[in-house]
Amino acid sequence: MDYKAYFENNREQHLNELQEWLAIPSISALSEHKGDVYKAAEWLAAKLTEAGLEHVEIHETKGHPLITADYLHAEGKPTVLIYGHYDVQPVDPLHLWETPPFEPSIRDGKLYARGATDDKGQLFLHVKAVEAILKQEKELPVNIKFCIEGEEEVSSPNLPLFLEENKEKLAADVVLVSDTSLLAPGKPAISTGLRGLCSLELSLNTANTDLHSGSYGGGVPNALHAMVELLSTLHDKQGRVSVEGFYNGVQELSPEMREEFAKQQFDEEKLKQDLGLDALYGEEGYSFVERIGARPTLELNGVYGGFQGEGTKTVIPKEAHAKITCRLVANQDPQACLDAIEAHLNAHTPVGAKLTITPKEKAFAFNIDPSHPMLQKAADAYETVYGTRALFTKDGGSIPIVEKLASTLNAPTVMMGFGLPDENLHAPNEHFNLENFDKGLLTIVEYLKRV
Amino acid sequence: MDYKAYFENNREQHLNELQEWLAIPSISALSEHKGDVYKAAEWLAAKLTEAGLEHVEIHETKGHPLITADYLHAEGKPTVLIYGHYDVQPVDPLHLWETPPFEPSIRDGKLYARGATDDKGQLFLHVKAVEAILKQEKELPVNIKFCIEGEEEVSSPNLPLFLEENKEKLAADVVLVSDTSLLAPGKPAISTGLRGLCSLELSLNTANTDLHSGSYGGGVPNALHAMVELLSTLHDKQGRVSVEGFYNGVQELSPEMREEFAKQQFDEEKLKQDLGLDALYGEEGYSFVERIGARPTLELNGVYGGFQGEGTKTVIPKEAHAKITCRLVANQDPQACLDAIEAHLNAHTPVGAKLTITPKEKAFAFNIDPSHPMLQKAADAYETVYGTRALFTKDGGSIPIVEKLASTLNAPTVMMGFGLPDENLHAPNEHFNLENFDKGLLTIVEYLKRV
Numbered sequence: 061m062d063y064k065a066y067f068e069n070n071r072e073q074h075l076n077e078l079q080e081w082l083a084i085p086s087i088s089a090l091s092e093h094k095g096d097v098y099k100a101a102e103w104l105a106a107k108l109t110e111a112g113l114e115h116v117e118i119h120e121t122k123g124h125p126l127i128t129a130d131y132l133h134a135e136g137k138p139t140v141l142i143y144g145h146y147d148v149q150p151v152d153p154l155h156l157w158e159t160p161p162f163e164p165s166i167r168d169g170k171l172y173a174r175g176a177t178d179d180k181g182q183l184f185l186h187v188k189a190v191e192a193i194l195k196q197e198k199e200l201p202v203n204i205k206f207c208i209e210g211e212e213e214v215s216s217p218n219l220p221l222f223l224e225e226n227k228e229k230l231a232a233d234v235v236l237v238s239d240t241s242l243l244a245p246g247k248p249a250i251s252t253g254l255r256g257l258c259s260l261e262l263s264l265n266t267a268n269t270d271l272h273s274g275s276y277g278g279g280v281p282n283a284l285h286a287m288v289e290l291l292s293t294l295h296d297k298q299g300r301v302s303v304e305g306f307y308n309g310v311q312e313l314s315p316e317m318r319e320e321f322a323k324q325q326f327d328e329e330k331l332k333q334d335l336g337l338d339a340l341y342g343e344e345g346y347s348f349v350e351r352i353g354a355r356p357t358l359e360l361n362g363v364y365g366g367f368q369g370e371g372t373k374t375v376i377p378k379e380a381h382a383k384i385t386c387r388l389v390a391n392q393d394p395q396a397c398l399d400a401i402e403a404h405l406n407a408h409t410p411v412g413a414k415l416t417i418t419p420k421e422k423a424f425a426f427n428i429d430p431s432h433p434m435l436q437k438a439a440d441a442y443e444t445v446y447g448t449r450a451l452f453t454k455d456g457g458s459i460p461i462v463e464k465l466a467s468t469l470n471a472p473t474v475m476m477g478f479g480l481p482d483e484n485l486h487a488p489n490e491h492f493n494l495e496n497f498d499k500g501l502l503t504i505v506e507y508l509k510r511v
Numbered sequence: 512m513d514y515k516a517y518f519e520n521n522r523e524q525h526l527n528e529l530q531e532w533l534a535i536p537s538i539s540a541l542s543e544h545k546g547d548v549y550k551a552a553e554w555l556a557a558k559l560t561e562a563g564l565e566h567v568e569i570h571e572t573k574g575h576p577l578i579t580a581d582y583l584h585a586e587g588k589p590t591v592l593i594y595g596h597y598d599v600q601p602v603d604p605l606h607l608w609e610t611p612p613f614e615p616s617i618r619d620g621k622l623y624a625r626g627a628t629d630d631k632g633q634l635f636l637h638v639k640a641v642e643a644i645l646k647q648e649k650e651l652p653v654n655i656k657f658c659i660e661g662e663e664e665v666s667s668p669n670l671p672l673f674l675e676e677n678k679e680k681l682a683a684d685v686v687l688v689s690d691t692s693l694l695a696p697g698k699p700a701i702s703t704g705l706r707g708l709c710s711l712e713l714s715l716n717t718a719n720t721d722l723h724s725g726s727y728g729g730g731v732p733n734a735l736h737a738m739v740e741l742l743s744t745l746h747d748k749q750g751r752v753s754v755e756g757f758y759n760g761v762q763e764l765s766p767e768m769r770e771e772f773a774k775q776q777f778d779e780e781k782l783k784q785d786l787g788l789d790a791l792y793g794e795e796g797y798s799f800v801e802r803i804g805a806r807p808t809l810e811l812n813g814v815y816g817g818f819q820g821e822g823t824k825t826v827i828p829k830e831a832h833a834k835i836t837c838r839l840v841a842n843q844d845p846q847a848c849l850d851a852i853e854a855h856l857n858a859h860t861p862v863g864a865k866l867t868i869t870p871k872e873k874a875f876a877f878n879i880d881p882s883h884p885m886l887q888k889a890a891d892a893y894e895t896v897y898g899t900r901a902l903f904t905k906d907g908g909s910i911p912i913v914e915k916l917a918s919t920l921n922a923p924t925v926m927m928g929f930g931l932p933d934e935n936l937h938a939p940n941e942h943f944n945l946e947n948f949d950k951g952l953l954t955i956v957e958y959l960k961r962v
Contacts, residue, residue, distance in 0.1 A: 089822035150824055153721075214822060241726070255725065259823050268787030270604075272937040274706065274908025275692070277838050278808030279799045281792040285746060285811055292743035295736060336719030339863040341732040348730045357729030360736055361826050366813035367834060371540035371665060372710050372871055373601055374836050374909075375812050375937055383818060385825050387728050412790040420823055457725025458825075486723040486826055 061196045067501050070188075075171070075494075077107065078184050079164035081146075082173035088124055088147035088214045097124045097210050100146045100180075104187075105129075108206060111191035121218035124210035128229070131190070132203045138511050139203040141232035143465060144183030144239065145212035148175035149486045156488035169494050176492040178485035182238040182478050183208065185497065189504035201509050205232060209461070212239075215257065215421035216461040223468040234434045234511065235465050238504075240455050240477030242496065243324055248442040248503075250435055251475035253353065253454035254462055256388030256425035258397045262405060263381045264290065264413040271376040280376060281412030284365045287380035290415075293408045294358055298344045301358045301386075305400035309391035313346075313354055321349045323451060334482055353454030358386045358401070385421075387458060394422030423460025426473070434472045434511070441507035442476075445499050476507065512647045518952045521639075526622070526945075528558065529635050530615035532597075533624035539575055539598035539665045548575045548661050551597045551631075555638075556580075559657060562642035572669035575661030579680070582641070583654045589962050590654040592683035593641075594916055595634030595690065596663030599626035600937045607939035620945050627943035629936035633689040633929050634659065636948065640955035652960050656683060660912070663690075666708065666872035667912040674919040685885045685962065686916050689955075691906050691928030693947065694775055699893040699954075701886055702926035704804060704905035705913055707839030707876035709848045713856060714832050715741065715864040722827040731827060732863030735816045738831035741866075744859045745809055745835075749795045752809045752837075756851035760842035764797075764805055772800045774902060785933055804905030809837045809852070836872075838909060845873030874911025877924070885923045885962070892958035893927075896950050927958065 067074070086100035087093040101118055105127050108116045113129035124147060132139070151161040151174050159165040164173035171181065186206075193200055207230055209219050223230065243249045266281040296302045313321075326349045328340060342351040351357070365380030367373035386397055398419050409415045428435065430452035442450040455475065466473045478500035484490045518525070537551035538544040552569055556578050559567045564580035575598060583590070602612040602625050610616040615624035622632065637657075644651055658681055660670050674681065694700045717732040747753045764772075777800045779791060793802040802808075816831030818824035837848055849870050860866045879886065881903035893901040906926065917924045929951035935941045 089824065090820065150818070150820060150822075152818070152820065156720075257825075259825075266788065269607075269935060269940070270938040271786070272908065273808070273810045273812065273836055273838060274906070275932055275936070276803065277810045277836075277907060278806055279791060279793045279802040279907075280786065280788060281790065282810055284742075284814050288739040288742040288811070288814065289746075291735075291739040295740075335722070335731065337717065337731060337863060338865065339732065340730060341863050342730045351730040352727065355729055357724070359724045359728045359733055359825070359827055360739070360817065361724065361824055361828070362817035362819050363735050363739065363831070364815040364817075364819045366811065366815075367601070367603070368813050368815045368832075369541065369601060369603065371601075372834065372836060373540065373812055373937065374708075374710075374810070376810055377812070380814070381819075383823065385724055385728075385823060387725060412788060412792050414789065455725070456728060456730075457723065481726060484720060485726070486824065487721040489720070 063192060063502055063505050066192055066196060067498060074188055078181060081180055081184065082164040082175050083162050085162045086147050086210065087150050088211050089150055097147055101125045101127055101210055104146050104208060107187055111187050112194040113190065113206065119222065121222065123218050126219065126222055127206065127208040129206040130204060131200055134200055134203045137202045138233035139205060139231065140508065140511060141205045141207055141230060141235045141469065142186045143207050143235055143237045144186065145179050145209050146183065147210040147213050148180070149213050153488065158489055170491040171494060172489060172491040174490050176490050177479040177483045178490065179212065179239045181492040181497065182500065185238060185478065185500040185504055189501050193505060193508065202511050205230060212459065212461060215423060219461050220464050223464060227468065230469060232469060232471050235469060235471050235473040236476060237459065237462060237473060238476050238478055238500070239459055240457070240475045241479040241481050242477065243451060243453065245480060246446060247448065248446050248450040249453045249477065250438055250450045251455035251477065252428050252430045252452045254426040255456055255458050256392060256394055256423045257385060257458040257460055258388065258394035258422040259385040259420040260398060260401065261381065261383050261418045261420065263379060263416045265379045266413050267378040270378050273374040273376050276376055282376045283380040283413060284377050286410040286413035287363065287365060287382060289410050290405065290408055291360060291363065291382060299342045303400050303404040306356070306397060308396060309393060310356060311390045313350060317354065318350065321347065321353060324349050324453065352456030354389055356386060356388050356392060358384060361385055387456060389425050392425065394424060398422060421460065423458055424463050426463035426466060428472060432472050434474055437510045438474045438476055438507055441503050441510055444506050445503045476503070514643060514953055514956050517643055517647060518949060525639055529632060532631055532635065533615040533626050534613050536613045537598050537661065538601050539662050540601055548598055552576045552578055552661055555597050555659060558638055562638050563645040564641070564657065570673065572673065574669050577670065577673055578657065578659040580657040581655060582651055585651055585654050588653050589684035590656060590682065591959065591962060592656045592658055592681060592686045592920065593637045594658050594686055594688050595637065596630045596660050597634065598661040598664050599631070600664050604939060609940055621942040622945060623940060623942040625941050627941050628930040628934040629941065630663065630690045632943040632948065633951070636689060636929065636951040636955055640952050640959070644956060644959065653962050656681060663910065663912060666874060670912050671915050674915060678919065681920060683920060683922050686920060686922050686924040687927060688910065688913060688924060689927050689929055690910055691908070691926045692930040692932050693928065694902060694904065696931060697897060698899065699897050699901040700904045700928065701889055701901045702906035702928065703879050703881045703903045705877040706907055706909050707843060707845055707874050708836060708909040708911055709839065709845040709873040710836040710871040711849060711852065712832065712834050712869045712871065714830060714867045716830045717864050718829040721829050724825040724827050727827055733827045734831040734864060735828050737861040737864035738814065738816060738833060740861050741856065741859055742811060742814065742833060750793045754851050754855040757807070757848060759847060760844060761807060762841045764801060768805065769801070772798065772804060775800050775904065803907035805840055807837060807839045807843060809835060812836055838907060840876050843876065845875060849873060872911065874909055875914045877914035877917060879923060883923050885925055888961045889925045889927055889958055892954050892961055895957050896954045
């Protein structure tokens with residue numbers, strides 16, 4: 061069967077469909093988009109049905125809905141469970157988008173839209189790959205199950221329970237996920253590790269009202285002074301997280317692991333240029349790929365307080381706020397990390413400020429042995445389509461649910477990503493390089509045939 | 512003449528008029544309110560005319576208009592120049608207002624509105640005091656000039672030139688300003704010092720785009736990390752400003768000055784309770800009134816960067832921003848302070864961040880000798896109305912134009928304030944205690960008769 065010709069013939073139709081989906085602002089974090097998230101789920105369910113999948117179901121949850129579907133007619137053959145998510149990140153700062161985030165636009169062979177690469181674009185490939193095989197061959201070489209959620213960007217609060225309650229329905233020999241990246245154009249990679257996550261919000265309150273800096277400046281606490289003083293204690297001068305106990309469970313890099321990282325031949329100079337950075341940053345003694353792949357991090361995602369408008373306002377703010385997320389590795393326990401951070405913040409809160417902490421998400425890191433046959437077959441599939449064998453990497457991102465899928469379903473997980481590292485996921489001007497759209501479709505078909 | 516009865520009879524009318532004025536949102540800092548600022552000027556000009564003032568003029572400037580008026584028929588008598596401002600501060604955070612800032616409302620003998628005490632309410636007293644004398648006695652005991660501006664809250668960018676160009680027109684024997692506070696209810700005060708001011712905005716930029724903390728967290732600079740690290744260097748653990756050269760020109764407190772401050776018998780415990788503070792804050796070795804009256808301060812008025820919305824966004828922000836104002840004392844040179852801060856910020860900017868600084872306002876501190884007869888007569892006037900002699904204090908606020916008025920017109924300036932320290936000027940729920948509205952009218956009449 062000539063899948064290349066099939067996908068070329070249907071390319072325009074496929075891209076039109078994907079753009080229709082991307083136009084739905086399915087931002088799971090913002091409650092005003094609840095209806096849009098639902099619309100995006102319904103859209104996908106319809107496409108799964110059109111593709112020939114059976115038992116397409118939308119499952120209500122306490123949050124956004126889950127979708128399952130299957131095609132189980134390859135008796136005696138392995139079962140592949142495809143996971144993905146149809147929800148997307150928020151879009152601010154909106155003014156930095158060259159074209160509106162929910163008006164998809166193709167420029168220079170790239171499809172621009174929020175969700176283009178994370179993860180609607182990548183998930184769409186699986187729907188169309190399965191459809192292609194069914195249309196061309198009237199049967200599938202494996203049994204297929206889909207389990208798709210709309211809450212990945214808010215750390216999948218409802219999927220774990222669903223997995224527990226539907227272990228048998230979702231049982232599979234391998235879980236297939238496309239929500240990661242190639243190393244670089246033409247350099248495929250299979251992630252064998254994902255960082256875990258924990259997050260929290262904190263507020264500092266000083267007075268019961270904002271105060272005038274003339275009448276009070278120099279004599280009362282300023283919530284912003286307290287906040288910058290407190291937050292500045294979180295890292296030391298060497299870029300390490302200063303929170304006592306934060307590194308518990310982190311494994312030192314073995315010479316073998318360092319060798320594996322070195323194989324990526326990652327170009328740090330090019331990264332600096334691409335991102336317009338004066339300098340890289342991070343823990344002393346580690347390369348960029350080691351920092352991202354095997355070291356934890358604590359990031360300030362938002363800090364705010366006081367006057368942000370035009371001009372000057374001589375105010376002493378009564379409150380200040382911060383949002384923090386950590387990426388975790390190896391055996392770091394997310395709850396223990398949250399506890400350690402909470403203890404640190406309590407111990408370092410300046411006199412005169414009252415601290416409030418709200419813990420949010422938590423997830424363990426995920427790791428798999430690259431020698432597993434299901435991963436080796438994936439590397440073979442990439443080699444066939446890209447002409448170069450996939451490297452096994454550790455990814456810095458977190459897909460908290462991957463560890464849950466793997467541990468609940470007790471199945472190996474193959475992270476078959478088709479994004480690129482510079483595609484601005486979670487940032488303005490997110491896009492998906494259409495070269496990997498085309499090759500992704502072929503790689504998935506190839507993999508399903510080899511499993 | 513019974514002024515008490517006159518003001519009682521006209522009280523409702525006066526309060527209705529003031530509320531009409533307060534309803535005009537004359538926020539000078541926000542360009543979208545330019546029309547409202549003009550409306551507030553026109554409203555005042557009409558009232559000055561109604562009051563019997565002559566030569567009422569609205570002067571266009573590059574910014575908001577100035578108003579002058581006079582009544583010069585007391586030959587051989589001194590001339591009093593009344594200064595005030597009809598512009599107001601911004602109102603955010605709006606949700607903390609119990610009633611809308613531009614829908615004036617009287618509760619418990621207090622008039623709530625933005626501008627109620629700073630400065631529309633206080634300025635209004637002068638218009639009505641002059642009107643009262645003219646209506647009752649058909650003449651004034653002194654010559655009166657008004658010079659009113661609409662840019663005080665943005666540091667009077669256009670008034671200094673106007674003063675220079677109109678020195679003769681505005682020449683006076685005393686400048687009278689009501690834009691400060693009593694010490695406490697029933698405890699009048701005449702400010703003999705105002706702090707100077709300098710201000711700036713700064714931005715830190717790291718990457719050319721916001722980045723995903725999964726793909727980059729721990730390996731690239733985070734603009735918020737850089738910002739909290741940089742801002743945390745501005746103060747030491749003893750509450751002193753750490754900027755080298757910042758204290759140049761500041762005078763150490765003499766035993767006599769400390770005695771004068773001690774006379775205020777300021778209740779620091781009560782302040783803590785009133786403002787809901789766990790602790791006061793500031794330079795070690797100084798009392799609250801000394802810190803406010805005779806020590807400079809550097810305040811963060813706003814800090815912001817990254818995600819501020821609902822939920823979590825795992826973003827590494829590419830930029831962060833801060834707004835800073837300083838209150839200056841004695842002979843501190845505002846430009847030299849700005850230079851010192853700029854040098855400090857440059858020297859302490861973390862690696863990987865690019866610093867941009869925008870200097871904004873600057874003004875010298877103002878000081879006057881309390882033994883001047885024009886000040887002693889003001890203390891007499893307070894004593895007649897309040898039954899207690901005004902103390903001579905140093906005010907922590909800045910009215911940059913006061914120093915300009917005094918030095919350009921070479922006249923003593925009497926800061927005859929009728930606000931109270933807890934009236935939330937520059938904060939939500941600004942109000943004016945009507946007891947001082949009533950007594951203020953009488954005190955001004957009394958003063959004009961004594962000059």
